[in-house]
Amino acid sequence: MNTIHGRAAAIATGCKVANPRLSVWQVSGDGDGLAIGGNHFIHANRRNIDINMILLNNRIYGLTKGQYSPTSPRGFVSKSSPYGTVEDPFRPAELCFGARGHFFARAVATDAAGTVHILKEAYKHKGTSVCEILQNCVIFNDGCHNSVYDKKERARNAIYVRHGQPLVFGEDNRYGLVQEGFGLRVVEIGKDGITMDDILVHDAHSQDNTLQLKLALMGDGDGFPIALGVIRDVEAPTYDESVTAQIQEVSSQKKYHSFAELLETNDIWEVNG
Ligand SMILES: Cc1ncc(C[n+]2csc(CCOP(=O)(O)OP(=O)(O)O)c2C)c(N)n1
Ligand SMILES: [Mg+2]
Incomplete structure (x- = not known):
């Protein structure tokens, strides 16, 4: 479905609840997911609805030709901030973890193997999965992920994290x-x-997210490498399973199971012309 900008998570939530057998994938930008759709982003994570979010983070509003976004760094000069922004950006992982998110992974758009790996893990994960993909915008924010965009730079500036493997x-x-x-x-x-x-x-399955958050926030000019791979992956009850179970339980206890039965169950009025 192609839906309204900023409401992707709400639509994806509806799709999953209406048809729990679907594997639901939401493709959003940093503007879509964290600005106009920021509210939906946090609540989908809090509810732990079983959807997969691909967050293409180019740190700019690309489509509308170069306004700064909630992930643009402080001081960023853009069409809507000609003298530089005077605000600090969101870090998607921080927002996800703050909203009680259970799955967070990161890949670079030019790294096909790394991207396929996290998408497969997101598919396997039951609950909201956030896959942050670091993506360049060649026109309006060229070079924004240069430190990890090619193989050589990535080897120097990134760390691939794997559950159970030393960091x-x-x-x-x-x-x-x-x-x-x-x-x-x-x-x-x-x-x-x-x-x-x-x-x-690395322990991606640890319920306590303290160290996972530290890994996720590394690499913002702090001398640490940028973490790529699955940073957090923790099982928890999902919204769609719980709501489906609730509907089944409540309807099994009802005296009526159809609209016709409902009409005959309660008070009946006779309307005389
Ligand atoms: C309801 C609504 N508000 C605003 C817009 C204008 N608009 C279209 S795309 C966009 C931002 C795009 O930024 P992002 O989500 O980061 O995607 P990118 O183009 O960078 O990939 C905006 C503000 C719109 N199309 N619909
Ligand atoms: Mg963008």
């Missing part, structure tokens, strides 16, 4: 992440007595 990255997996105090730290394996045993192992 290592860089040439020959030379670097790793360790937990330090309330945060994470990048270490070089083999230096200062650091071994693979010290490296944090």
Whole structure:
């Protein structure tokens, strides 16, 4: 369905509730999903309706020719912010986690294997899945994801996270992440007595999202790599299953099962001409 801008999650929710057998996929931009549709984004995640959201994040309103979006960085110069924005952006993962989201993954549009992997995992996940795809806008925001857009840059600036695997990255997996105090730290394996045993192992299934959120927020010019892959993937009751079960339970207890029966169940009035 091609539907109204900003209402994709509402329409997708309706499709899934009306026909729970469908695998529902919503394709949104950062403007669609996080500006005009921001409210629907958080509530779909909170309800955990079984839909898959593909969030194409080019950090701009592309179609309408270059206005800044809620993911444009502070100071961003655009047609609607000629002197630079004076506001901080949303980070999609933060919004998803804040809304009690249970699945968040990230890929780069030029990385076919990485993108296919997260879409397959989203398909398998029951509940709302958010797949943030970092996408360039060649006309209005060219180069916005340069640090991870080609293979060479990605090898330097990204970390592929896999559930159950140690969080290592860089040439020959030379670097790793360790937990330090309330945060994470990048270490070089083999230096200062650091071994693979010290490296944090990724847990996408942990109910507690603290470390998953830290992974998801890395790489905003903070010296950490950008995390790609499935960052959070936790099972929880879904809205569509619960609402379907509720309808079945309530209707099984009703005395009437059709409109004709309903008419005969309660008071009957006779209307005399
Ligand atoms: C209800 C409504 N409001 C506003 C618009 C105008 N509009 C069309 S696309 C768009 C923003 C697109 O940005 P994004 O969702 O990031 O997609 P992109 O074009 O960057 O891929 C806006 C504001 C519209 N079509 N409908
Ligand atoms: Mg956009």
